[in-house]
Amino acid sequence: MTDPLITISEAVQNGDQEQVIKTVGVALKAGVPASALLEKALVPGIRALGEKFKNEEVFLPEVLIAIRAMNRGVEELKPHFTAEDAKKQYKEGTVVIGTVEGDLHDIGKNLVGMMLRANGFNVVDVGVDVSADSFISAAKENGADVVAMSGLLTTTITYMPTVIEGLKKAGLRDRVKIMVGGAPVTRQYADEIGVEGFAEDCASAVDEARRLMKL
Amino acid sequence: MTITFRERYLGVCHFERPGDLLLSGPNLIWVEALREWVKQGAPEEIMNFFFCQQYFQFDPLPRWLVEIRSGLEWWRGKVYDLGHGIRAGDWGTAPAYPGFVPKILEEDERTVVMIDGGGRKVKSFKQSEKMPMFLEYPVKDRASWKEYKKRLDPATPGRYPDDWDAYVWQINEQAKELPISLQVGGFFGYLREWMGLEPLLYMFYDDPALVEEMMDDYALSGNGGSQAGSQGHQD
Numbered sequence: 001m002t003d004p005l006i007t008i009s010e011a012v013q014n015g016d017q018e019q020v021i022k023t024v025g026v027a028l029k030a031g032v033p034a035s036a037l038l039e040k041a042l043v044p045g046i047r048a049l050g051e052k053f054k055n056e057e058v059f060l061p062e063v064l065i066a067i068r069a070m071n072r073g074v075e076e077l078k079p080h081f082t083a084e085d086a087k088k089q090y091k092e093g094t095v096v097i098g099t100v101e102g103d104l105h106d107i108g109k110n111l112v113g114m115m116l117r118a119n120g121f122n123v124v125d126v127g128v129d130v131s132a133d134s135f136i137s138a139a140k141e142n143g144a145d146v147v148a149m150s151g152l153l154t155t156t157i158t159y160m161p162t163v164i165e166g167l168k169k170a171g172l173r174d175r176v177k178i179m180v181g182g183a184p185v186t187r188q189y190a191d192e193i194g195v196e197g198f199a200e201d202c203a204s205a206v207d208e209a210r211r212l213m214k215l
Numbered sequence: 216m217t218i219t220f221r222e223r224y225l226g227v228c229h230f231e232r233p234g235d236l237l238l239s240g241p242n243l244i245w246v247e248a249l250r251e252w253v254k255q256g257a258p259e260e261i262m263n264f265f266f267c268q269q270y271f272q273f274d275p276l277p278r279w280l281v282e283i284r285s286g287l288e289w290w291r292g293k294v295y296d297l298g299h300g301i302r303a304g305d306w307g308t309a310p311a312y313p314g315f316v317p318k319i320l321e322e323d324e325r326t327v328v329m330i331d332g333g334g335r336k337v338k339s340f341k342q343s344e345k346m347p348m349f350l351e352y353p354v355k356d357r358a359s360w361k362e363y364k365k366r367l368d369p370a371t372p373g374r375y376p377d378d379w380d381a382y383v384w385q386i387n388e389q390a391k392e393l394p395i396s397l398q399v400g401g402f403f404g405y406l407r408e409w410m411g412l413e414p415l416l417y418m419f420y421d422d423p424a425l426v427e428e429m430m431d432d433y434a435l436s437g438n439g440g441s442q443a444g445s446q447g448h449q450d
Contacts, residue, residue: 015420061416068417104338104348107412128348129326153345155247 004032005041008073012045013052015065020073034080035088042073046118050203060111063202067114090122093145093213096138097123098130100149100163103156108182111202112148119206132159132166139167144176146197146212148205151182161193177212181205219392220277237274247345279390281397283375297329301341304332310399310436311366311409312374315353333408334363352411357425363409364429367436402430 004027011019020042027037049066052058074089081089095116099109106128117123126138139147147167151157160180167173179197180190190198197212199205218226226232249267253259260266268275294304295317303317315334319327328338334353339345354360376382386395406429407415418426 061419064413064416065420102340102343103345104340105346106348110413153245153247155245155251155345158251 004030005037008037008041009045009048012042012066012070012073013049015062015069017065017069017072020069021076024073024076028076028080033085034077035082035085038074038077038085038089042070042077043118043120046070046115047206050115050119050206053201053203054207063111063115067118070118090117090120092120092122092210094122094124094142095146095148095209096126096135096142096144097148098126098135098138098150099128100151100156100159101129101131102159103151103153104128105150105152105182108152108202109150112150112181112199112205115202115206116148116209121206121209132163135163136166136170136172139172139176140170146177146179146209148179148181148197148209151180151185154184157182157185157189160195164193164195179205179208179212221392221394224278224394237276238271239273239276245345247343277393278396279386279393281386281395283397297327299327299341301327301329303329310405310433311363312371313366335408349411352409352414354409354429355414357422360409360425360429364432364436367432369436402433405433406430 004023007023008020008027011017011023024037024041027041028034046066049058049063053060053063095113097109097113097116099105109125109128113123113125122142124138124142124144126134135147135149138144147163149160149163151160157180164173164178167176167178177197178195179199180193180195181199185198187198190196197208199208223232223235224237227235227237244267246262249257249261252261258266258270261270267273294302296302297317297319299319299322301319304314311333314332315330317330317332319329320336321328322341325342326338326340328336328350331337331347335349336351337347337349339347354363403415406426409429410418415426
């Protein structure tokens, strides 16, 4: 009999939500704990897919359907989670994510949010056109470990330093790591504005967030 | 020897003019970017189209745009005054014709949520030309596609100049030295404009036959009139 953990992991990578739901159901009935299915099947599946994306072995559509398949699996697991399992689901840290003021683009930000969530981060999405005050409030209220800013336009990423300055004034700069991304954003720009993190795609964003959590 | 712009254009397109390049430009730069560059030290005159063209050494790219309604011809569309200083045209996503009548659904101090000429629900800044946030698209499934594709009918009255033969004669007379141009676009890009990026990407897996059908319908619609341009109207 095929190991259900492997079957689920592969189904996530293939974006096969039906297979994920079916095998999760069978495994739960067979007594496999929900936490094991999350940690040893769904998460490894999405991580493997993330690696493939970084290596250009798969493309954005495959990432989207893989995340969807994983989310369907998590929905199946939720009623079976213990309180401890639920905590573990987002054990990697809390990320407040948003698109900076003046910018209404959300596709990249949404993808990064989805990938972070699928990889165990508690993601607080504050939306688009987000002011420095809103970033700061959300970071305070949610005890953010990381503030992630997105911008698609050369004319809006210039707002990122305003948010950084606001976090400094609010006394949060030493407590939160900051990462930035978006089509015109580069590692050089991230260095220039004095932030620790930069990612050029949704899979790299997961690695970068993990790296920042250890800094 | 002087060559016409058409000869130069065709030469570049056929890789016969090594070192020559046609750089199009100012109309593709967001006004906000120009303003930002002025702040950063560029001359204020770059806000002027013609100065901008010279300043960045863009080519003027003269061309004769064929007057077939492919859905992108802002210069032929109807502009609606939606109040509060907001004006929007009924052109949107090629080759949909007629376009949708734009209307405001809600607004606050800085933004409006509206239906644009492409039938999309978008959120835009009132005082800005930045790309909007796309909230909803006209095509969601087979039923909405069936409705939307009525706008792709190549025979829709008004899509072509009334007297095609006279129009062709006119172009041949007046545009001898210019490239003939038609607004068309790619198969993925227009499907994305109709359906939205993420829904379209899911649709490739959930209902690939619908995606194929949409591409076929787009091709059969005349791809913005290209069949007519090359073969002679819709015959």
